[in-house]
Amino acid sequence: VIDPDEALRAYAGRWSDTEPAPPDLDQALVRARRSRRRRRPVLLAAACTLVLAAGLVIATHAHPGSDPATPPSAPTSVSSAELARLRQIAMRAAVNAGDRYASADAVRTTVRRYESLQNGTDPGGADGPIWVIQLHGDLLVDSGWMGPTNPPPPGPYLVFSVAIGHTSTGFDGTSRHAVDLARLGTVVHLLKGRVLAPTIERLRELATTTAANNGDPDAHVEAVRTTYAAADALADAVDPAIADRHPVWLIQISGDFMCNTCRGPGPQPRGHYIAMTVSSVGRGRSTDGFFSLTDTRLDLGRLGRVITLR
Amino acid sequence: VTSDLDTARPTDVFAEFVRPHWDVMTRLARRLAGDDWEDVLQDALALAWRTRAGYDPTRGSARTWLLVLVTDQARKAMRRRRPLLELVDDPVDSVADRDLDMERAVRSLPERQRIAVELFYFLDLPVADVAAAMACTEGTVKSTLSDARGNLRARLGGSYR
Numbered sequence: 001v002i003d004p005d006e007a008l009r010a011y012a013g014r015w016s017d018t019e020p021a022p023p024d025l026d027q028a029l030v031r032a033r034r035s036r037r038r039r040r041p042v043l044l045a046a047a048c049t050l051v052l053a054a055g056l057v058i059a060t061h062a063h064p065g066s067d068p069a070t071p072p073s074a075p076t077s078v079s080s081a082e083l084a085r086l087r088q089i090a091m092r093a094a095v096n097a098g099d100r101y102a103s104a105d106a107v108r109t110t111v112r113r114y115e116s117l118q119n120g121t122d123p124g125g126a127d128g129p130i131w132v133i134q135l136h137g138d139l140l141v142d143s144g145w146m147g148p149t150n151p152p153p154p155g156p157y158l159v160f161s162v163a164i165g166h167t168s169t170g171f172d173g174t175s176r177h178a179v180d181l182a183r184l185g186t187v188v189h190l191l192k193g194r195v196l197a198p199t200i201e202r203l204r205e206l207a208t209t210t211a212a213n214n215g216d217p218d219a220h221v222e223a224v225r226t227t228y229a230a231a232d233a234l235a236d237a238v239d240p241a242i243a244d245r246h247p248v249w250l251i252q253i254s255g256d257f258m259c260n261t262c263r264g265p266g267p268q269p270r271g272h273y274i275a276m277t278v279s280s281v282g283r284g285r286s287t288d289g290f291f292s293l294t295d296t297r298l299d300l301g302r303l304g305r306v307i308t309l310r
Numbered sequence: 311v312t313s314d315l316d317t318a319r320p321t322d323v324f325a326e327f328v329r330p331h332w333d334v335m336t337r338l339a340r341r342l343a344g345d346d347w348e349d350v351l352q353d354a355l356a357l358a359w360r361t362r363a364g365y366d367p368t369r370g371s372a373r374t375w376l377l378v379l380v381t382d383q384a385r386k387a388m389r390r391r392r393p394l395l396e397l398v399d400d401p402v403d404s405v406a407d408r409d410l411d412m413e414r415a416v417r418s419l420p421e422r423q424r425i426a427v428e429l430f431y432f433l434d435l436p437v438a439d440v441a442a443a444m445a446c447t448e449g450t451v452k453s454t455l456s457d458a459r460g461n462l463r464a465r466l467g468g469s470y471r
Contacts, residue, residue, distance in 0.1 A: 002470045004459040011412045012431045014405075022336035023348070029325050032356040228467065 078108075078188055089162055090133050090190045097158055102137025104191035109184040114161060117183055129164040133190065134179055139225075203249055204309040206278060211253045214274060214293070219255030221309040224300040226250050228277060234298055235275050248277040251309075252298055259293050271295050324362060328355070331373045334433055335380050341428045342384035350387050354380040374442040377433075381425060381443065388421070415465040423458035426451055 078086075090104035112127045135158040157178050181187045203223055211219035226234075231250040253274040260268065271293040300306045328335075339351040357379050365375055416427055422444070429440040430451070441448045463470045 004462045004466070004470055007408075007412060007470070008416075008427065008431045008459075008462070011409050012434070014409060015432060016337075019337065019340070022333050023351070025325060025329055025332045028352060028355050029328070029359070031352060032359045 083188070083190070086131060086133065086162070086188075087190050090135065093133070093158070093160060094135050094137060094139075094191065097135065097137075097139040102135045102139060102158075102191065104133055104135050104189075105181055106131050106133045106188045106190050107181040107184045107186065108164075108188075111161075113184060117179070131162045131164065132159065132179070132181060132184060133162060134159045134181055135191075136178070200307065200309065203251060203278065207251050207253055207309055210251075210274060210276065211255055211257070214257040214260055216255030216257055219253045219257075219274075219310075221251065221253050222300060222306050223249050223251045223309055224303045224306050226303040230303055231277050234300075234303060235292060250298075250300060250303065251276050251278060252300055254297070257293055269293050273297050324359060327362075327372060328358065328376065331376050334373065335376055337433055338377055338380045338428065339384060341432050342381065342425070343387050346387045350380065350383045354383045357383065370442050371439075374439060377429070377443045378445075385421065411466060412462075415462050418465060419458055419461055423454055423461060426454040427458050430455055 086106055087104075090106070094102040094104065108129065108131055110127050111130055112122055112125070114130065114132050116122045139158045159179050204221065207219075207221040207223070208217070211217060211221065226248060228248045231248055234250070251274075253276075254272060255274075256272060257274055258268050258270045272295050274291070274293050275298055276291045335354065336347075336351055339347040339354070343350040354376070358376060365372070416424060419427065425444060426440060429435045429443055430437065435443070437448045437451050441451045444451065444454075446454075
């Protein structure tokens, strides 16, 4: 049992111990003073931007058939160093989203071109070169999300952008649908991905053992990656307000079962469906899961992409 | 020093005004703004420089004033940017994994709860100073912190009680 107050103090202490020295105040102050003087050039730059934007609008209207998301004809040339950096970013994002074996593709484009593809219209405003990276796997983002839905729905695709020369990312959330990166330019394959990841093998082994222990070694097994709260709500519909967003796998085993480990008065419970949660693999987390044996089949498809394990 | 903060002040006097609080400003920017912390810190300093004539020492300490500026700039940055997927190293042990969970849980708190947590736990400010920085009473800070801890319990689940 961990007290959040103590845990916060302990973590804050560890965070402070690793904190680097603050930046030089005098240099920062020089920049602060310059920022005041820069107002006039900024206004001038803004005026120039407006003129250019107006010209762009006129040019776009002069060619009504033009598609702002049309890719450039020239192929993308990527240095090996840039490719390595992108692969590292994609791998970290995949690990953070719970599937280190996700595949990843990238395309070099601009902010406005990407926004145009996403929204169907050119948003105008500032532009700049970016990489758009798309992951495909069993992805789930359980925190760090500030969108309208909380948490975002799980989905097999995750798209984010990386500014050229920076590591910060603009993140668009998980989705059930892929973004057609080819419309933005030449697609670069970053991570190949794997289908039979060790995670899947572990789940399959666990489910097979559970099925055999409960009397049906030939059972059908499927799983979906979700949160504990969502799994609990789907399985029990008792307390959908549970806010435990730990990522878990919800496994459903279909067969003819008798609970061999249940203890209590009366006959051993029987049923055709076992539902159980397993903590997300690869995060070293222990989650209080549940195990149920009933005759009610759960519609796992409501929670995300269903994987058939056996 | 603070009573002389006006537009005619030399830069070095302003620097000495800020210097005792520069470290805590930096820490707050790092906590609240993630990768954007340098921009947030710089913007807050620039704003402090531009508005130094408006600083009223009778309404609060210099530290509180500067922290409010950092918080405001961080809030703007949070609302301006897209939601971020934090790129962190893969945790290699249970403590690092637990810290990662805590960090994510803190970042997912509602804005005021998160600011209260950052000021109280990570900047180690007393409740009175947190109240001054958040422009509310000490009782409100305590209840906000209590709500935040409740939210963290729910978010972290498992053995957090």
